[in-house]
Amino acid sequence: xxxxxxxxxxxxxxADWELDFYSRPILESDGKKRWxxxxxxxxxxxxxxxxxxxxxxxxxxxxxxxxxxxxxxxLKEAQNQGWxxxxxxxxxxxxxxTMVKRAAEEIGLEVISSRRTYALVEWLAERERDLYPLEExxxxxxxxxxxxxxxxQPLPLPEVARGDAWSLASLPIGLLRExxxxxxxxxxxxxxxxxxxxxxxxxxLRLFSKQRxxxxxxxxxxxxPVRLTIEGNQLILEAGQDDRWLVTDLSKATxxxxxxxxxxxxxxxxxxxxxxxxxxxxxxxxxxxxxxRDLS
Numbered sequence: 001x002x003x004x005x006x007x008x009x010x011x012x013x014x015a016d017w018e019l020d021f022y023s024r025p026i027l028e029s030d031g032k033k034r035w036x037x038x039x040x041x042x043x044x045x046x047x048x049x050x051x052x053x054x055x056x057x058x059x060x061x062x063x064x065x066x067x068x069x070x071x072x073x074x075l076k077e078a079q080n081q082g083w084x085x086x087x088x089x090x091x092x093x094x095x096x097x098t099m100v101k102r103a104a105e106e107i108g109l110e111v112i113s114s115r116r117t118y119a120l121v122e123w124l125a126e127r128e129r130d131l132y133p134l135e136e137x138x139x140x141x142x143x144x145x146x147x148x149x150x151x152x153q154p155l156p157l158p159e160v161a162r163g164d165a166w167s168l169a170s171l172p173i174g175l176l177r178e179x180x181x182x183x184x185x186x187x188x189x190x191x192x193x194x195x196x197x198x199x200x201x202x203x204x205l206r207l208f209s210k211q212r213x214x215x216x217x218x219x220x221x222x223x224x225p226v227r228l229t230i231e232g233n234q235l236i237l238e239a240g241q242d243d244r245w246l247v248t249d250l251s252k253a254t255x256x257x258x259x260x261x262x263x264x265x266x267x268x269x270x271x272x273x274x275x276x277x278x279x280x281x282x283x284x285x286x287x288x289x290x291x292x293r294d295l296s
Contacts, residue, residue, distance in 0.1 A: 012084035015041040015051070018120035019091050021067055021100060023059075025128075027137040032059035034137075037070050038127075041083075042090070043119045043190045045180045051078050052123070067103035075107070090114045090224075092121075094241055113241040114224040118190060118293050154236050154244040161219050163209035166248065167281070168235075168258055173269050174198025176291065184286035186217040186277075188225070190293060193270065203228070203261040204274035205235070205247065208281060217277040217288025227294040228273050230259040237275075266294055 018040050023033040035057040041050045053074045057066055075085065091100045092115045101111045132138055177192045205228060209216050223239040228247075230236070233255040235247040250258065265271055271294035277287045 010082065012079070013047065013049070013082055014084045014087060015044060015047070016088040016090060017051075017086035018042055018117040019089055019100060020093065020117075020120055020124065021057070021096055022093060025132055025139040026135050027139060028059070029137070030059075035059055035062050037067065037074075038120065038123065039074050040119050040123055041086075042117075045177075045189050045191050050119070051081060051083050053077055064099050064102040064106070067099060068106040071103060071107055071109065085109070088112045090117050090120075092117045092241065097241075112224060115226045115238075115241060116188070116224045118295070121295055152242055152244050154231075154234070154246040156246045157237075158219075160212070161207075161216055161245075163207040163212070163216050163277070165208045165281075167206045167208075168203070168254070168261075169206050169276075170201035170203050170261065171274065172198060173200045173202055173272070176202055176272070176274070179289065179291070182286060182289065183284075184289045185214060186221040186288035186290075187286075188221065188290040190272070190291040192272070192291075195269065200268050201261070201264070202269055202272045202274060203258070203265050204276060205237075206276045206278065206281070208278055210279050213277055213279045213287040217286075220275060220277060220288055220290070225275055225290050225292055227271070227292050227296070228262065228275075229294075230255050230262060262294065271295060 020038045021035070023035050026034040028034055037055045037057060039053045055070050055073065057070070086109065089104055089109050089111045091097055091111055091113060094113070097113055104111045173192065173195055179189055207216060223237070223243065223245070226238045226240070228235065228237055230250075233250050233252055235250055235258065237245045237247050239245060262273070265273060273292040273294060275288070275290045275292065277289070278285070279287065
């Protein structure tokens with residue numbers, strides 16, 4: 001029997017999107033700041049391609065109507081390139097959250113308020129370093145710094161997210177490059193760069209639960225985990241847009257050692273971290289595994 005025509009068409013690629021709709025350090029000819037919409041797919045080591053899309057917005061048209069129309073354009077272009085509708089649309093600027101949500105809801109897209117926008121932050125850094133300074137109207141000199149965010153008081157992790165036990169750990173950077181092939185139920189993996197020393201340690205947190213590991217992993221994934229930090233003698237998980245969760249209190253010596261490990265990771269492996277959820281320390285599979293990146 002001859003093959004169906006549809007059998008030759010590959011299934012559409014699935015990915016989350018990360019979005020930034022904001023002004024840039026460039027004055028247009030009318031004396032107003034340039035506004036841009038930037039969209040990129042999230043990092044995923046299992047994919048060899050990514051989707052990026054950009055569109056300038058006239059300053060007098062910065063509203064949800066323009067943004068909704070632009071999102072429709074982006075969806076159409078993504079479809080032309082073989083992409084499916086995004087699973088999630090992550091927005092990290094709190095000042096634009098309401099407008100983005102209103103525009104996205106108009107076309108049925110789910111918006112997640114999250115700082116887990118590593119691909120977008122890297123793209124923005126590239127543009128601010130290599131593109132904007134070459135543009136006419138570039139505003140040279142230091143820009144007014146963004147307002148210092150008010151850190152929320154960390155809340156204790158709820159019982160469902162505590163598990164039976166936990167441990168601080170580290171994995172060699174070379175091993176993490178193979179993570180896309182590991183058995184896991186929930187995950188959030190990132191591209192791992194190549195370093196001259198594959199043994200460089202990546203610090204992380206392991207959580208264990210014999211009976212509720214899968215539920216624990218689902219809950220952690222829903223938090224949109226961003227980075228681990230040490231404050232005083234406390235281990236803090238930052239997540240979402242401004243959420244902060246107290247994982248545990250540490251001894252003074254353990255807190256000092258963990259703090260140094262996180263500093264070393266920022267200097268040596270780009271701030272890479274991880275969180276793993278397993279049933280037991282001996283288990284070879286993961287109910288959940290997330291790579292994090294400290295970009296502070």
